[in-house]
Amino acid sequence: MSSAQRPLADRTLVVSGGSRGIGLAIALGAAAQGANIVLLAKAAEPHPKLPGTVYTAVTDVEAVGAKGVAVVGDVRSEEDVQRAIDTAVQTFGGVDIVINNASAIATEPTESLSAKKYDLMMDINVRGTFLLTKAALPHLKKSPNAHVVTLAPPLNLDPYWLGAHPVYTVSKYGMTLLSLGWAQEHKHSGIGFSCLWPQTYIATSAVTNLADGDTLASSSRSPQIMADAAVQILTAPAKEANGQTYIDAHLLAAAGITDLSGYGGGDDPIWDIFVDKP
Known part of the structure; x- marks a missing residue:
């Protein structure tokens, strides 16, 4: 494929939590379009229940003909995040795209949710999104058609979703509010700040490792749908994406x-949280 056919050629993408799942799928989707990939993740060693590491993810990136760099680090750490951005700049000359993918989930009722899990969700979901975007901003401002895509849902204020898992909801809506706030704060910068969320469950290890994971996975779509939706955002003008909160199926x-049958999930896939089924 020539550079003219690879619309993300010479663009550099930094993704948090990109060693597996949706983050890796988006990285590979962008890599197939020519992007350089910097993966920030904690997974340096194989996990008995989770496939892949940040190093195997780089191998996957290289297998589609792109360049990738692994940065072992924690998105909650300001130093680790800055190191990932510095690595992108030193290796590839800048940062053009940020994917805020790293996320933690705990849906226990408030009375049984530990303070440790509360802190984990707030720190990874909200703080991590803030730190990575903040560190990248000086470089994004120098990039033509820069994008920041945050994996967070549209703000659905239906009382059902507010009450289903209040703390997780606050953490994910916090990510969305940051994106919408940045879209306004930096509306003259040329950066497109947007959110992307799956319409249905996605067949990642987070789903397959549940007690009924095989059943759930059969009614979940492939991470490829999120990758294809993300590529649609990243290859479009940033001004069109700025301030948008996308659902993958709607965007496609x-x-x-x-x-969408090629993405799996069967005739009646499980709708994702925060998405109202028609």
């Missing part, structure tokens, strides 16, 4: 892709 439909 707007691009003329309405047959």
